[in-house]
Amino acid sequence: MxxxxxxxxxxxxxxxxxxxxxxxxxxxxxxxxxxxxxxxxxxxxxxxxxxxxxxxxxxxxxxxxxxxxxxxxxxxxxxxxxxxxxxxxxxxxxxxxxxxxxxxxxxxxxxxxxxxFPQLPVLREEVASSISVSHDVLQSGIARTLFATADDELRPVMNGIFIELGQNDLTFVASDAHKLVRYKRSDAKAEVESSFILPKKPAALLKNLLAKEDYDVKLQFDDKNAFFTLSNYKLICRMVEGNYPSYNSVIPTHNPNKLVVDRLEFYNTIKRVSVFANQASNLIKFHIHDNQLVVSAQDVDFAISAVERLKCEYEGDEIEIGFKSTFLQEILVNLSSTDVRVELSDPTRAGLLLPAEKDFDEEDVLMLLMPMMINA
Missing domain, CATH: 3.10.150.10 (DNA Polymerase III, subunit A, domain 2)
Known part of the structure; x- marks a missing residue:
């Protein structure tokens, strides 16, 4: 040879x-x-x-x-x-x-x-689903959600991206129980509704391959494996077995307090202030009222603290709420809009972070973050 x-x-x-x-x-x-x-x-x-x-x-x-x-x-x-x-x-x-x-x-x-060399898995046609997906949709969906996947040995279903094929849209969901990301695209649809959980490692491999891809991707999956066929590559991976939690039930629907703020300013403020947060909790506090957002952090053990004020557009009641700064920074990095919209109901319920303006109409991005107890 x-x-x-x-x-x-x-x-x-x-x-x-x-x-x-x-x-x-x-x-x-x-x-x-x-x-x-x-x-x-x-x-x-x-x-x-x-x-x-x-x-x-x-x-x-x-x-x-x-x-x-x-x-x-x-x-x-x-x-x-x-x-x-x-x-x-x-x-x-x-x-x-x-x-x-x-x-x-x-x-x-x-x-x-x-x-x-081990034999390759073969697609079981009788239980298989198949769809042709734009490389751009798949790349965006994985890139936006991958950071929110968990490393949880007890709940392996949380260690991947939940991909839901619907007749009206394609949805990517990832959560580690502290933060959740839901990314929907209405320009990708399937004839038959189905879903599967894509593990973290193949998702990261696929993200790198899709960055260089120019054509649609053929996606097939049966009850055990998913097959992604690109122009020069084919990825076969074993899916995570189990049922993904009902993610829609944790997304709060009634959020009367709405805040719009410049994303980069917000991110940089959080980055500076979080240096002064307690290293174990990474807690930063927001006090919002009268179009002003006050971001503060303190570490009582070292007698250090920081406060910064930001101008914002705010509709709602005066509110004080705490978040883990590292999670908040990750979310803001993965939003691409100029301004970010934060929707809150009360200090004990999850806050929603959304792009204030969409990059394009077919895209729907929602990021959720659980609050922390301020007095803890």
Missing amino acids: KFVVSSTELLSHLNAISKVISSKNTLPILDNYLFQLESNRLTVTASDLESTLITSLELDNTEGQGDIAVPAKLLNDTLKEFPEQPLTFKIDQDSFAIDIYSENGKFSIVGKSGDD
């Missing part, structure tokens, strides 16, 4: 799929890429059993066909040192010897049998 490939093109594809390989693999074979050559197409697979990434390259110069497992780290480290040039791979499928010929040299490594 022999093929010629551009060093930089191969490295670019390997870099994209190498992130799926775990540093603590239970099976030694998973420290390898699976190379499969058939006619003029080289398919490379990387996996950690839970998630699998596949990429393929069209080659002009090939001989024979077959498969072999190639040590991932060694190959990546080697390719990084080459300038752009054609490399010739000669593979002996009996001894698993791999010789890589460059313009000036020869590099020899030993692979493993491709048969040892």
Whole structure:
């Protein structure tokens, strides 16, 4: 088996799929890429059993066909040192010897049998759902919600993004019980209503791949796995099993106190004031009345405190409420509007943070943050 490939093109594809390989693999074979050559197409697979990434390259110069497992780290480290040039791979499928010929040299490594690589999951057509989604919608949905996923061993359903396919819109939801993000797009719809939970790691891998994608993504899923087919890559991942909590029931609907403030000013004020907050609680307080927002924090142990005033547009009763500053900063970073609208009911109920103006009409972003006890 022999093929010629551009060093930089191969490295670019390997870099994209190498992130799926775990540093603590239970099976030694998973420290390898699976190379499969058939006619003029080289398919490379990387996996950690839970998630699998596949990429393929069209080659002009090939001989024979077959498969072999190639040590991932060694190959990546080697390719990084080459300038752009054609490399010739000669593979002996009996001894698993791999010789890589460059313009000036020869590099020899030993692979493993491709048969040892785990079998890929197959889509169960009889229970499968399928939809074609714009790469932009999928990228935005994952990017807006990923930060709000939990790391909760007791409730694994919270460790992923809940994706709900509806006949009117596509909804992405993530929550860690302190904060919640709901991102809706009305320009993406499914014929049949369905839903699944996308785990955090494949979601992060997908986010990176979608940033370079130009075409729609084919999304298929059955009762166990989700399959994302992009133009040059395919991601297969095991979904989180279980039922996602009813997120709509925690979103307060009656919020008479409404505040509009410049997002960047608000963010920078919180960043400065939170330096003076107690490091264990990160509590910052808001006192809102008469178009003025007073942001304060104090650490009694060190006898330090800070107060800043911000101009805002406010409708509602005078209110004092506390939030965890780190969560608030994360939310404000992930809102893209110039002004942010904060909706509150009372100091014990969740506050809603929304963009004051939408980037476009088809988008609906809602972020929720639970308050903290001010007197605690």
